[in-house]
Amino acid sequence: MTLSERQRASLVRTAIVVALFGLWELLSRTGAVNPRLLPPASDALATLFELLGRPKMRADLMVTASEVAVAFLLAVPVGAAIGLLIAESRYWGEVLRPLVFFLFSIPKSIFLPMFILAFGIGFAQKVGFGFFSTVFIVAMSTAAAVESVKPDHVTVARSFGATRSQIVSRIYLPSMMPVLLEALRIAMIFNFTGVILAEMYASRDGIGHAISTWGENFQMRQLFAGVILVALIAILFNEAVRWAERRCEHWRT
Amino acid sequence: MRTLANVTELRTTPAIRLEGVGQIYGAAGDTVVAVEDVSFDVEPGKFVVLVGPSGCGKSSLLMMMAGLRHPSGGRILVEGKPIDEPDPDRVGVVFQEASLFPWLTAEQNVEFPLSLKRTLPKTERLARARERLDLVGLAGFEARYPHELSGGMKQRVSIARGLAQDPPVLLMDEPFAALDEQTRMTMGDELLRIWAETKKTVVFVTHSLTEAVYLADEVMVMSARPGRIIDRIKVDLPRPRTYEMLGGEIFGRLRDRIWRQIRTAA
Ligand SMILES: Nc1ncnc2c1ncn2[C@@H]1O[C@H](COP(=O)(O)OP(=O)(O)OP(=O)(O)O)[C@@H](O)[C@H]1O
Numbered sequence: 011m012t013l014s015e016r017q018r019a020s021l022v023r024t025a026i027v028v029a030l031f032g033l034w035e036l037l038s039r040t041g042a043v044n045p046r047l048l049p050p051a052s053d054a055l056a057t058l059f060e061l062l063g064r065p066k067m068r069a070d071l072m073v074t075a076s077e078v079a080v081a082f083l084l085a086v087p088v089g090a091a092i093g094l095l096i097a098e099s100r101y102w103g104e105v106l107r108p109l110v111f112f113l114f115s116i117p118k119s120i121f122l123p124m125f126i127l128a129f130g131i132g133f134a135q136k137v138g139f140g141f142f143s144t145v146f147i148v149a150m151s152t153a154a155a156v157e158s159v160k161p162d163h164v165t166v167a168r169s170f171g172a173t174r175s176q177i178v179s180r181i182y183l184p185s186m187m188p189v190l191l192e193a194l195r196i197a198m199i200f201n202f203t204g205v206i207l208a209e210m211y212a213s214r215d216g217i218g219h220a221i222s223t224w225g226e227n228f229q230m231r232q233l234f235a236g237v238i239l240v241a242l243i244a245i246l247f248n249e250a251v252r253w254a255e256r257r258c259e260h261w262r263t
Numbered sequence: 264m265r266t267l268a269n270v271t272e273l274r275t276t277p278a279i280r281l282e283g284v285g286q287i288y289g290a291a292g293d294t295v296v297a298v299e300d301v302s303f304d305v306e307p308g309k310f311v312v313l314v315g316p317s318g319c320g321k322s323s324l325l326m327m328m329a330g331l332r333h334p335s336g337g338r339i340l341v342e343g344k345p346i347d348e349p350d351p352d353r354v355g356v357v358f359q360e361a362s363l364f365p366w367l368t369a370e371q372n373v374e375f376p377l378s379l380k381r382t383l384p385k386t387e388r389l390a391r392a393r394e395r396l397d398l399v400g401l402a403g404f405e406a407r408y409p410h411e412l413s414g415g416m417k418q419r420v421s422i423a424r425g426l427a428q429d430p431p432v433l434l435m436d437e438p439f440a441a442l443d444e445q446t447r448m449t450m451g452d453e454l455l456r457i458w459a460e461t462k463k464t465v466v467f468v469t470h471s472l473t474e475a476v477y478l479a480d481e482v483m484v485m486s487a488r489p490g491r492i493i494d495r496i497k498v499d500l501p502r503p504r505t506y507e508m509l510g511g512e513i514f515g516r517l518r519d520r521i522w523r524q525i526r527t528a529a
């Protein structure tokens with residue numbers, strides 16, 4: 011049986027991941043690295059499963075998930091509205107575009123203390139910071155998505171008597187879809203990062219808070235388990251959207 | 264007597280009538296007169312080709328005939344009635360480049376115009392789309408996406424889409440400009456076949472003088488901006504047109520005349 015290039019690549023890729031985990035296991039088991047600093051991979055994975063069984067951990071996960079969801083659901087429509095305004099109105103485009111770019115370029119973490127001052131420590135502070143981390147990238151990507159709509163396609167639709175709302179739903183939406191999906195995926199990375207960061211900085215609950223506590227208390231097995239968990243969640247979401255993206259890749263012209 | 268007069272009048276209603284049509288772009292102070300005082304009639308079933316130097320207003324004129332732009336002056340009648348907005352039941356448009364929607368299959372692209380109105384049930388719309396694809400020689404390619412089709416095939420789909428609502432008038436803006444010469448020749452023959460089968464009135468814009476003479480009943484030559492019609496040349500070559508005519512004396516004479524007109528106009 012011969013493997014296609016893609017199958018071979020994915021085989022090698024899997025091998026690399028397995029090898030890295032193996033190396034990790036080996037370094038720790040042999041004592042080449044102090045196991046108290048680097049617990050074996052198998053221990054970290056076992057801890058992960060054990061943690062997932064704990065109600066406290068589940069509660070933390072729920073807290074983080076709801077913060078991420080609320081921040082995302084707020085940031086996407088607000089960002090999209092700003093992006094639409096920038097792309098569709100010449101005047102507002104001129105006014106807002108540089109502002110969005112300025113804000114986007116600033117490292118958002120320097121604003122963390124201000125969010126605590128404004129919202130206290132809790133749900134609103136973390137959602138607020140997640141929103142703030144996400145909204146600018148959504149605005150910029152939406153503007154790019156609107157600009158990716160070909161005027162020719164709009165003219166064609168008009169020539170066939172399409173109404174304004176038909177042009178939006180039948181031309182704008184599908185034209186924007188590839189760019190929008192990519193935008194959503196990247197926005198989620200920003201959003202998740204923002205919420206975790208806010209949790210690690212100052213919080214009483216959430217997975218980010220748990221990870222930062224484990225780090226401070228030198229609970230390395232839990233710390234590594236937490237890192238693996240967050241990485242897995244992020245990768246899973248990312249891959250799910252990428253799968254959808256690939257399905258409409260050829261729409262880009 | 265009156266009924267008789269009406270009948271003759273009906274018969275002579277031109278498919279397209281332009282009366283002193285002009286197009287001015289831009290705002291006060293910074294205006295471009297793209298088209299100036301263009302008047303002509305196109306009789307039903309005729310194949311008219313529009314040529315002229317680049318930027319002389321050919322596309323502008325077509326956009327106005329399609330109802331996609333309002334003339335700055337004059338008026339346009341299609342089938343005897345003014346055209347104020349796009350009316351796909353009267354006018355179908357085939358655009359310059361591959362303007363197909365890449366997210367739809369060939370069949371869905373052709374069905375698109377029909378789906379906007381929803382007067383027909385979906386199965387009937389798709390049947391009609393397949394019929395049109397068959398007409399342009401693309402039976403069997405219904406499920407292909409545009410990126411899976413060659414340039415010539417894409418333009419066939421565009422033509423099928425322009426014919427979807429069976430309009431009496433078909434406007435074509437340099438539909439074959441992006442094709443290689445061989446494909447272009449084939450597509451010219453195909454278009455003439457489709458035109459003969461469907462008996463449409465066609466207004467066709469091109470930069471190729473050979474293509475113009477080969478296809479046309481009549482070639483209209485436009486001047487450089489502001490675009491006006493400076494010559495109308497009847498092509499009295501018999502149909503069906505054949506490849507051999509290209510080297511003939513009549514063909515050469517017609518082409519030379521058009522070329523001289525364009526050169527003095529530019
Ligand atoms: N939307 C517009 N706004 C301003 N000027 C325009 C617009 N559309 C066309 N023009 C100008 O009007 C003139 C005629 O343009 P048009 O596209 O009709 O020419 P054309 O004969 O089709 O040219 P080509 O042979 O290059 O396709 C050109 O000078 C062009 O720059």
Ligand SMILES: [Mg+2]
Nearest residue numbers: 321322323436
């Ligand atoms: Mg043009």
